Amino acid sequence: MPILEVPQKWDHEADVVIVGGGAAGLPAAITVAEVGFKATVLESRTACGGSLTIGAGDFAIAGSDEQKEMGIEDSPDIFYADMIDSCGAMPELARAYTDNQIYAYRMLKEAGIKFPGVIPFIGHSNPRCLGWLFGMGPEMVKALLNKARDRGAEILLRHRATRLITEPHTGRVIGLKVTVKKETKNFKANKAVILATGGFGRNREMVAEYAPDMLAAIPLMPAGQLGDGLKMGLDVGAATKDIGIAMAPSWPLCIETHAVSLPALDCGGIMVNVEGKRFYAESSTENFCGPMTGAGMRQPGGVYWAVYNDKIKNGFDNKTMLSWLEKCKQFKADSIEELAQNTGIAVRGLKETIDKYNSDLDNVGYDTVFGRKFQFAPEKPLVKIDTPRFYAIKCVTSVTSLKGGLKINSRSQVLNQYDEVIPGLYAAGEVTGGLYTKAYASGVMSSSSMTFGIIAGSNAAKEIPWQ
Numbered sequence: 001m002p003i004l005e006v007p008q009k010w011d012h013e014a015d016v017v018i019v020g021g022g023a024a025g026l027p028a029a030i031t032v033a034e035v036g037f038k039a040t041v042l043e044s045r046t047a048c049g050g051s052l053t054i055g056a057g058d059f060a061i062a063g064s065d066e067q068k069e070m071g072i073e074d075s076p077d078i079f080y081a082d083m084i085d086s087c088g089a090m091p092e093l094a095r096a097y098t099d100n101q102i103y104a105y106r107m108l109k110e111a112g113i114k115f116p117g118v119i120p121f122i123g124h125s126n127p128r129c130l131g132w133l134f135g136m137g138p139e140m141v142k143a144l145l146n147k148a149r150d151r152g153a154e155i156l157l158r159h160r161a162t163r164l165i166t167e168p169h170t171g172r173v174i175g176l177k178v179t180v181k182k183e184t185k186n187f188k189a190n191k192a193v194i195l196a197t198g199g200f201g202r203n204r205e206m207v208a209e210y211a212p213d214m215l216a217a218i219p220l221m222p223a224g225q226l227g228d229g230l231k232m233g234l235d236v237g238a239a240t241k242d243i244g245i246a247m248a249p250s251w252p253l254c255i256e257t258h259a260v261s262l263p264a265l266d267c268g269g270i271m272v273n274v275e276g277k278r279f280y281a282e283s284s285t286e287n288f289c290g291p292m293t294g295a296g297m298r299q300p301g302g303v304y305w306a307v308y309n310d311k312i313k314n315g316f317d318n319k320t321m322l323s324w325l326e327k328c329k330q331f332k333a334d335s336i337e338e339l340a341q342n343t344g345i346a347v348r349g350l351k352e353t354i355d356k357y358n359s360d361l362d363n364v365g366y367d368t369v370f371g372r373k374f375q376f377a378p379e380k381p382l383v384k385i386d387t388p389r390f391y392a393i394k395c396v397t398s399v400t401s402l403k404g405g406l407k408i409n410s411r412s413q414v415l416n417q418y419d420e421v422i423p424g425l426y427a428a429g430e431v432t433g434g435l436y437t438k439a440y441a442s443g444v445m446s447s448s449s450m451t452f453g454i455i456a457g458s459n460a461a462k463e464i465p466w467q
Contacts, residue, residue: 004163004165004166004177006165006167006168006174007165007175007186007188009186010175010186010187010188011185011186011187012040012178012185012186012187012188013187013188013190014038014039014040014154014187014188014189014190015032015037015038015039015189015190015191015461015465016028016029016032016037016038016039016040016189016190016191016192016193016194016457016460016461017039017040017042017161017175017176017187017188017189017192017193017194018032018039018040018041018042018193018194018196018457019042019161019176019193019194019195019196019197019228019229019232020041020042020043020044020050020195020196020197020198020229020429020431021041021042021043021048021049021050021145021155021157021196022048022049022050022051022052022053022141022196022198022429022449023050023051023052023055023429023446023449023450023453024194024196024428024429024430024431024449024450024452024453024456025041025043025048025050025194025196025428025429025453026041026048026141026144026145026147026148026453027104027107027144027450027451027453027454027457028194028196028426028428028453028454028456028457028460029041029148029151029153029155029457030107030144030147030148030151030153030454030457031453031454031456031457031458031461032153032457032460032461033148033151033152033153034151035458035461037191037461038152038154039148039152039153039154039457040153040154040156040187041148041153041154041155041156042156042159042160042161042176042178042187043155043156043157043158043159044158044159044160044161044197044224044228045157045158045222045223045224046157046158047157048141048145048155048157049137049138049141049145049222050198050222050224050225051198051221051222051225051400051401051430051445051446051449052137052140052141052144052446052449053137053138053141053222054137054220054221054222055133055136055137055140055446056132056133056134056135056137057131057132057133057442057443057445057446058119058121058129058130058131058132058133058442058443059105059108059115059129059130059131059133059443059446059447060079060101060121060124060128060129060130060441060442060443060444060447061101061102061104061105061128061130061447062074062075062076062078062079062098062101062102062126062128063075063076063102063105064102064105064115064118064128064130065109066115066117066118066130067118067126067127067128070118070127072118072126072127072128073126074126074128076098076099076101076102077098078125078126079098079101079124079126079128080094080095080098080099081125082123082124082125082441083097083098083435083441083444086123086124086287086438086439086441087123087287087435087436087437087438087439087440087441087444088436088437088438088439089434089435089436089437089438090241090434090435090437092409092410093408093409093410093434093435094435095410096410096411096451096452096455097435097444097448097451097452100451100454100455101447101448101451103451103454104447104450104451104453104454105130105447107144107147107450107454108140108143108144108450110147111143111144111146111147112143113136113139113140113143115130115131115133116130116131116132116133117130117131118130119131119132121287121441121442121443122284122285122286122287122288122441122442123287123288123439123440123441123442124441124442124443128443129442129443130443131443134320158180158181159178159179159180160178160179160180160228161176161177161178161179161187161197161228161232162176162177162178162179162184162228162232163176163177163232163235164176164177164193164232164233164235164236164425165177165186166236166424167466170423171236171237171422171423172423172424172466173189173192173193173236173422173423173424173425174188174189174424174466175187175188175189175193176189176193176232189424189466190465190466191424191460191461191463191464191465191466192424192425192426192460192463193424193425193426194412194426194427194428194453194456194457194460195229195232195233195406195414195425195426195427195428195431196229196427196428196429196431196449196453196456197224197225197227197228197229197230197429197431198221198222198224198225198229198402198429198430198431199221199225199227199230199246199401199402199405199430199431200225200226200227200230200246200402201219201221201225201247201399201401201402202219202221202222202223202224202225202226203225203226203227206227206230207247210243210244210246210247211244211245211246211247213294213297213298213302214247214249214297214397214399216297216302216396217247217249217297217396217397217398217399218253218258218396218397218398218399219398219399220250220251220398220399220400221399221400221401221402225402225430229405229406229427229431230405230406230431233405233406233414233425233427233431236422236425237416237417237422238406238407238414238415238416238422238425239406239407239415239416239417239419240404240405240406240407240433241404241405241406241407241408241432241433241434241437242403242404242405242433242434242436242437243404243405243433244404245403245404245436245437246402246403246404246405246433247399247402248290248294248399248401248402248403248404248436248440249289249290249291249293249294249296249297249397249398249399250288250289250290250293250397250398250399250400250401251289251293251397251398251400252265252289252293252296252304252306252395252396252397252398253395253396253397253398254327254328254329254393254394254395255303255394255395255396256329256394257327257328257329258398259324259325259327259328260324260327260328261306261324261325261328261393261395262284262289262321262324263316263318263321263322263324263325264306264308264312264313264325264328264391264393265282265283265284265289265292265306265376266282266283266284266289266321266375266376267308267312267315267316267321267375267376267380268308268311268312268315268375268380268382268383269282269306269307269308269312269385270282270306270307270308270353270354270357270385271292271296271304271305271306271307271395272304272305272307272345272349272350272353273299273300273303273304273305274299274300274301274303274344274345274346275300275345275346275349276340276345276346276347276348276349276350276351276352276353277349277353278353278357278369278370279295279296279299279304280292280295280296280370281367281370281371281372282370282372283372283374283375283376284376285372285376286439287439287440287441287442288439288440288441288442290439290440291439293395293397293398294397296395296396296397297396297397302396303394303395303396304394304395305343305345305392305393305394305395306392306393306395307339307350307354307385307390307391307392308385308390308391308392309385309386309387309388309389309390309391310387310388310389310391311383311384311385311387312383312385313325313391315380315383325393328393329393329394330391330392330393331343331391331392331393331394332389332390332391333388333389333390334388334389334390335388335390336350336351336354336390337351338390339390339391339392342392343392343394345392354385354386356369357369357384357385358384358385358386361382361383361384362384366382367382401430401445402430402431403430403433403435403436403440404433404434404436405427405430405431405432405433406427406431406432406433407419407432407433407434408426408427408428408432408434408452409421410455411426411455411456411459412426412427412428412432412452412455412456412459413425413426413459414426414427424463424466426456426459426460427456428449428452428453428455428456429448429449429452429453430445430449432452435448
């Protein structure tokens, strides 16, 4: 553990210093300020929000008013069981999350957020995902930011924390080194520091170290996710959890336009590699599209193709999904052989693959190679790819958020390699790991980030001040 001298002079002082003004950091600041302590948020960018700003999915909550209005009986216990079964979450963290997620929901509702409704999703035994949230990210950020300021939290933009300062004899975190306009300043945290910096998806060196297979993936997270929080935690002896799977694959994108090509697969198309061979069950049957798009990154050249035809394309009943597809570069042909030649896919391999797929649907009623039986959601029957026009989109995988990082306990305290608490240090959101060891269930990322931000803020405020 490095030893930095305790500054003789502090440039700034707060009870709790929160690093990062996003889905975890703002709720943490609100929580600290609401119990009467000074909360200072350090945001490295020119505006707060982080990943929440670009959120377009859903928000998983058990026990929402929307569920009750629909007569859906749900509970933290049911949600907990889903987190264990679907995500392989650490029981301690799953329990803390599901027992407290309703507070994140209430915080947003009290701030004026109105959710579109309840949608079902694989990985959740009850319909509990509030969404879809297309375009709502900035609204949610604004609501939380206003609430934080109304409660008296201090928000400092263009303040990039770079190092943690610890008390030499105890190892307690007591402050940070912060870069402000190329000048280094010392920020004192009387009670605690909360790391809520997001992941490291924009740091190519860290991606190469922890997830080299994902170097060619397209990062969709904000530019500020450079791994600052992870670096600071590691620097004072923090352990990690699921760091090797942190760069979790997400949507397939058109390699040329970066438009989302997922509808082509979820609605009945197949995935093939340059040899024309399928390599995974399509349709996102494992809670999320990540496992199949991750398999795509392991194909020759780290690319793959979504192949479909007019019958599949004309079957779309979602205008948003169709608009995504129209933004992709779609190779078109009147025969499979022509499609293969136009894309550079092996002609024989693609023809054999599609013939086998169509034969299975004719003779058995489902795909026998990977056991695919339905389109994604809703569960519509599969469609043969047997009549023109035929289409293909060359795909690469994206990463929208990280699923591993610093190891924490149920109080959001950061732990060292011996599972001992690093005093005075908390973390929440994408900078942490432990909830998605097996897979990711839709809607959990934003609600868990907010929830653990609240947990971190609540416990940090209870710390006995240093000196």
